[in-house]
Amino acid sequence: MRLTEATATNPSTGESPGAGTLRPLGAREAAGVVGDVLLPVLAGGVIVRRPRAMGLVERTGWDRRGVERVRALRQRHGSGPLPLTVRGRSYALVLDPEDAERVLAGTPEPFSPATREKRGALAQFQPHGVLVSGGSERAARREFVTQVLQTPQPLHDLAGPLTGVVREEAAALLAEAERSGQLRWEEFDAAWWRTVRRVVLGDAARDDVTLTAQLGALRSAANWSLLSPRRKRLRSAFLARVREYVAAAEPGSLAARVAATDAPPGTDRAGQVPHWLFAYDAAGMATARALALLATHPREGERAREEARGGDPAAPRELPYLRGCALESVRLWPTTPLILRESTEETSWPGGTLPAGCVFALYTPYLHRAEPAAPYGDTFAPQQWTARSGRAARANPALVPFSSGPAGCPGQNLVLLTTSTLLAALLERHTYTLASHPGLRPAAPVPATLDHFALRFRVHPDPGSGPR
Numbered sequence: 478m479r480l481t482e483a484t485a486t487n488p489s490t491g492e493s494p495g496a497g498t499l500r501p502l503g504a505r506e507a508a509g510v511v512g513d514v515l516l517p518v519l520a521g522g523v524i525v526r527r528p529r530a531m532g533l534v535e536r537t538g539w540d541r542r543g544v545e546r547v548r549a550l551r552q553r554h555g556s557g558p559l560p561l562t563v564r565g566r567s568y569a570l571v572l573d574p575e576d577a578e579r580v581l582a583g584t585p586e587p588f589s590p591a592t593r594e595k596r597g598a599l600a601q602f603q604p605h606g607v608l609v610s611g612g613s614e615r616a617a618r619r620e621f622v623t624q625v626l627q628t629p630q631p632l633h634d635l636a637g638p639l640t641g642v643v644r645e646e647a648a649a650l651l652a653e654a655e656r657s658g659q660l661r662w663e664e665f666d667a668a669w670w671r672t673v674r675r676v677v678l679g680d681a682a683r684d685d686v687t688l689t690a691q692l693g694a695l696r697s698a699a700n701w702s703l704l705s706p707r708r709k710r711l712r713s714a715f716l717a718r719v720r721e722y723v724a725a726a727e728p729g730s731l732a733a734r735v736a737a738t739d740a741p742p743g744t745d746r747a748g749q750v751p752h753w754l755f756a757y758d759a760a761g762m763a764t765a766r767a768l769a770l771l772a773t774h775p776r777e778g779e780r781a782r783e784e785a786r787g788g789d790p791a792a793p794r795e796l797p798y799l800r801g802c803a804l805e806s807v808r809l810w811p812t813t814p815l816i817l818r819e820s821t822e823e824t825s826w827p828g829g830t831l832p833a834g835c836v837f838a839l840y841t842p843y844l845h846r847a848e849p850a851a852p853y854g855d856t857f858a859p860q861q862w863t864a865r866s867g868r869a870a871r872a873n874p875a876l877v878p879f880s881s882g883p884a885g886c887p888g889q890n891l892v893l894l895t896t897s898t899l900l901a902a903l904l905e906r907h908t909y910t911l912a913s914h915p916g917l918r919p920a921a922p923v924p925a926t927l928d929h930f931a932l933r934f935r936v937h938p939d940p941g942s943g944p945r
């Protein structure tokens with residue numbers, strides 16, 4: 478159901494439904510969207526987060542302003558896609574859950590995920606990635622990626638080795654944290670990347686920080702999308718290194734699956750791997766933020782610990798509650814704040830039409846937090862992902878932490894397996910106090926931004942729990 482029925486006349490045009498092309502927002506309102514919605518997303522870094530800017534966005538409450546700006550526009554203009562023109566390019570903000578579903582389900586035709594902005598940015602490090610591919614190439618690459626990542630399976634075939642790797646790296650991280658009494662983002666991030674390189678490329682890549690640094694430099698250039706020149710030499714060096722790992726095909730790694738899975742010519746199998754490395758970074762942020770939520774919400778923290786301690790921790794487990802915590806972390810702080818689709822033809826909406834080439838923007842902080850996310854909005858509610866009732870988050874098309882439809886994230890299950898396994902290992906025999914971010918507490922709305930770079934925990938081993 479629409480949040481508000483489309484008004485009989487379109488307030489931005491004064492015209493009746495079906496009266497032709499929807500007219501864009503006026504210059505003042507469009508400038509408000511640019512200032513409060515687009516700029517904080519761009520400043521924070523779309524492809525790789527910028528630490529200083531993230532701190533600024535958090536301190537100034539910029540993301541909250543973005544949500545409020547969009548809420549006010551919806552109250553004024555209704556919930557149809559709101560067209561606006563930015564630097565001559567046609568955009569439409571998608572505000573209604575049903576419209577969000579239509580756009581994501583109608584991918585890649587007539588809503589292509591390979592927008593000009595994404596092609597410009599991602600070509601820096603994954604010129605053949607499925608997300609920036611079109612036509613038959615896209616179909617072959619998506620099929621290949623789905624097979625290797627085993628998209629529909631909650632437990633990947635590699636869940637056994639993956640669980641071992643995650644637990645080993647968590648144990649090393651915890652040993653260090655016990656010595657210092659604290660866990661900061663820097664140490665968490667380093668351990669996370671060791672884990673990711675082992676899971677994706679194999680144990681030989683564990684300490685290959687150069688590879689991650691190369692990817693980081695390419696991602697920084699990608700933040701500038703079309704404005705930045707290609708760093709072709711660095712890109713060749715990075716891609717060659719990835720190909721070497723795939724050729725070595727270390728058993729138990731995704732690289733081995735890549736090498737063993739057939740695909741039509743032109744798929745560029747190894748060329749799909751850079752996206753996985755890049756996207757696993759978001760999963761690290763989501764995990765650290767989930768730990769912050771659990772550290773500050775005692776009831777949920779206790780339930781998570783109970784799940785972490787149940788069953789055989791060394792065996793792969795589905796851990797639904799901890800998966801719900803990771804999903805909540807991405808719902809509350811979406812790692813893709815703007816999901817973009819570019820229309821390949823004219824499209825019709827209740828108030829009129831939008832031209833081909835229009836970029837449909839799903840601003841997830843609004844969809845995940847404001848009216849479409851009722852009743853939980855600004856509350857940490859992992860139970861909504863496990864609920865079977867009508868209030869289940871999975872039934873709400875506005876909640877798209879991993880996007881949805883034919884270009885929805887094919888790595889979702891693998892991510893949830895990795896993050897929940899790590900959270901379980903961290904929570905099994907330790908509790909945490911969040912030493913940063915005093916604003917995060919059960920009695921207050923969850924803050925709109927959480928600068929993960931600033932996260933710092935005090936770590937308390939359970940009494941009497943010796944090393945295992």
Ligand code: HEM
Pocket residue numbers: 590607608609619622626752753754756757759760761763807812813816817877878879880883884885886887888889891892
């Ligand atoms: C917390 C972690 C992650 C989140 C929140 C996430 C979310 C998303 C979202 C929102 C999209 C759609 C992007 C768009 O339409 O522009 C996407 C696409 C994609 N994700 Fe993820 N992702 C995560 C991690 C991963 C990982 C670790 C992998 C691989 C191992 C992965 C593989 C992909 C691929 C291949 C696509 C492109 C799909 C296509 O174009 O058909 N993601 N992801």
